[in-house]
Amino acid sequence: MPDTTSKSALLRRPEVLQRCGISNSTLHRLINAGDFPPPIQLSPRAVAWIEEEVSTWIDQRIEASRTQGGAA
Structure with missing residues (x-):
């Protein structure tokens, strides 16, 4: 059961x-x-992204940039 x-x-x-x-x-x-x-599909013509997944992607890009000393 999902965590509510x-x-x-x-x-x-x-x-x-x-x-x-x-x-x-x-x-x-x-x-x-x-x-x-x-x-994720909200309706036939509407989509949205899960905020936590987007924030994680941003954090990963920042981390990759810092560890590589340049662009992610």
């Missing part, structure tokens, strides 16, 4: 793009390459 005590927020595309500092085309490229969390 933790609440996950959902982020729509504009907020994901703003938080990650990437373009829409880059977002699609990263998803298709398996390098970004895929969205």
Whole structure:
């Protein structure tokens, strides 16, 4: 049974793009390459991303940048 005590927020595309500092085309490229969390389907025409997954992706990019001494 899923853990119902933790609440996950959902982020729509504009907020994901703003938080990650990437373009829409880059977002699609990263998803298709398996390098970004895929969205969840909310309705036939609406998708969203789980905030925790997006935050984890950002943290991983920061860590990779720091350990490699350059771009992630």
